[in-house]
Amino acid sequence: KPPQFLSNPPLTLEKNSVSVPPESQNFHWHGFTQMADFQNIVIERAEGCWLTTTSGQRLFDGVASLWCNVHGHRNPKMDEAIRAQLDRVSHITTLGMSADITDQLAERLAEVTPGDLKHVFFSSDGSSAVEAALKMALQYWHLKNQTTPSSTSTAKTRYLALSSAYHGDTTGAVSLGGIKYFHQLFAPIVFTPVRGPLPCSYRLPDGIRDATACDYYAHEIESLLKQHHAELAAVVMEPLVQGAAGMITHPAGLLARIRELCDQYNVLMIVDEVATGFGRTGRMFACDHEGVTPDILCMGKGITAGYLPMAATIARPHVFEAFLGKSSERKQFYHGHTFGGNPLAAAAAVASLDLFRDTQLTETIDAKSQFLRECLAPIADHPHVGDVRGRGLMVGIELVADRNRKTPFDSDRLIGRNVCERATELGAWIRPLGDVIVLMPPLVASNEELRFLADTVTRAIEEVL
Numbered sequence: 001k002p003p004q005f006l007s008n009p010p011l012t013l014e015k016n017s018v019s020v021p022p023e024s025q026n027f028h029w030h031g032f033t034q035m036a037d038f039q040n041i042v043i044e045r046a047e048g049c050w051l052t053t054t055s056g057q058r059l060f061d062g063v064a065s066l067w068c069n070v071h072g073h074r075n076p077k078m079d080e081a082i083r084a085q086l087d088r089v090s091h092i093t094t095l096g097m098s099a100d101i102t103d104q105l106a107e108r109l110a111e112v113t114p115g116d117l118k119h120v121f122f123s124s125d126g127s128s129a130v131e132a133a134l135k136m137a138l139q140y141w142h143l144k145n146q147t148t149p150s151s152t153s154t155a156k157t158r159y160l161a162l163s164s165a166y167h168g169d170t171t172g173a174v175s176l177g178g179i180k181y182f183h184q185l186f187a188p189i190v191f192t193p194v195r196g197p198l199p200c201s202y203r204l205p206d207g208i209r210d211a212t213a214c215d216y217y218a219h220e221i222e223s224l225l226k227q228h229h230a231e232l233a234a235v236v237m238e239p240l241v242q243g244a245a246g247m248i249t250h251p252a253g254l255l256a257r258i259r260e261l262c263d264q265y266n267v268l269m270i271v272d273e274v275a276t277g278f279g280r281t282g283r284m285f286a287c288d289h290e291g292v293t294p295d296i297l298c299m300g301k302g303i304t305a306g307y308l309p310m311a312a313t314i315a316r317p318h319v320f321e322a323f324l325g326k327s328s329e330r331k332q333f334y335h336g337h338t339f340g341g342n343p344l345a346a347a348a349a350v351a352s353l354d355l356f357r358d359t360q361l362t363e364t365i366d367a368k369s370q371f372l373r374e375c376l377a378p379i380a381d382h383p384h385v386g387d388v389r390g391r392g393l394m395v396g397i398e399l400v401a402d403r404n405r406k407t408p409f410d411s412d413r414l415i416g417r418n419v420c421e422r423a424t425e426l427g428a429w430i431r432p433l434g435d436v437i438v439l440m441p442p443l444v445a446s447n448e449e450l451r452f453l454a455d456t457v458t459r460a461i462e463e464v465l
């Protein structure tokens, strides 16, 4: 059946050719993209896990439209829910009122998120969900400790973030970030967090083994908490997998240990599930793998199954209740977005949760993940494949110059990019993170489609290396 996937005139991308972009491409300035050698792929329509370009090529959506598509494109139930909401109301503000569908969604999110997470604050993208969490944590301590704005220098106003963290591209999120090219340049306009280690299971420090890695990193983080807890509002982290860092997997058990440490040192725990939420790792939320309930959880991407922009920050009752009081006390959360809680997006999100419930999609992910790993097993032995890692359908293949020493390639060689471009020519649209090849298909991808993805990537790696 695979040939049926591809009704191509083949796609050919010119390699690394620097030129003035064609006039028509200048209007649309693409993020994280060198426009001088950008070869646009224009998508006209999509269905299931497949994108069709304006010139008729079909491409497998190997990164789920930037890690957010869940039930495939043009899922009839998703489309229908959005159309039905169009006939009711498209947009109203959430300052002072709400759409019934948005209230319904808040309740449904409280049901599917871990533990007693309950109070949902809506925004429009993952970065904004993180910004809301940062401000929520800071205002929480301000209200709890009754600090005045002028006394904040001695209050809990800082954050602990992990090395190579990625929490988005707005200024607060960039402050937390620790990825050289994404974040370093913006240092003059951001705050400085207390920087924790990168708990990387692939490159453990000398003398640390898998069995001792969790203890080692927990100890490192505890040392920082001992020193800084009085000034820390929150620890902010991606759970289990640091996606944009290159699908870096944390040692098992670390998330639960950090939860304990946050309690012990009286610091809030903010978990950023923007990438890992909504079934991606094989549980509804990655926190569910370790039975962790953070004080605040950020979600985005998969919340509307990738159909419309929406994100949310959900808090536990003790956080929410700190903001309650008489209007004259001015304890309300000083934050809000024009499009937060948009009813069309809320309708998409409710339809997606219905689909999760009716298709039991999350329960299928462990088996799909294992199947994908089996398909990738032959390429895992390639002399330039250092590591194949991830959780669920969140997979990274790290390409290295020297497998035994785990030495990276010279970054100027753009190995990851070349592999992804070749895979795209062969029919699977994927994007690298440096030399880590990212596979994040829509969660509904069939085994046959997962095999196509794995075979295409395997062939691309073999041809480039």
Ligand code: PLP
Residues within 6 Å of the ligand: 125, 126, 127, 128, 130, 166, 167, 168, 169, 238, 243, 244, 272, 273, 274, 275, 276, 300, 301
């Ligand atoms: N947090 C994490 C963990 C992410 O992976 C991302 C995006 O990749 C974000 C936040 C930012 O989300 P958005 O691009 O929707 O602003």
